[in-house]
Amino acid sequence: MYYTITCPKCGKMNQNLDLVETDGWYECDACLKKQRVKEPLLRLILPKPAPQWRKAG
């Protein structure tokens, strides 16, 4: 599962980060700063679960 994070240092938007694999760590594309996304933020950017449709009948 991939996430998009805006770097708090330089404001660069880093896309397609696999934060689950790295336990929240990522390296910014622009300033190359390694940072860990805080857990509350990680929850905020979790995609909403897809609605489940019941089969008729």
Ligand SMILES: [Zn+2]
């Ligand atoms: Zn940065």
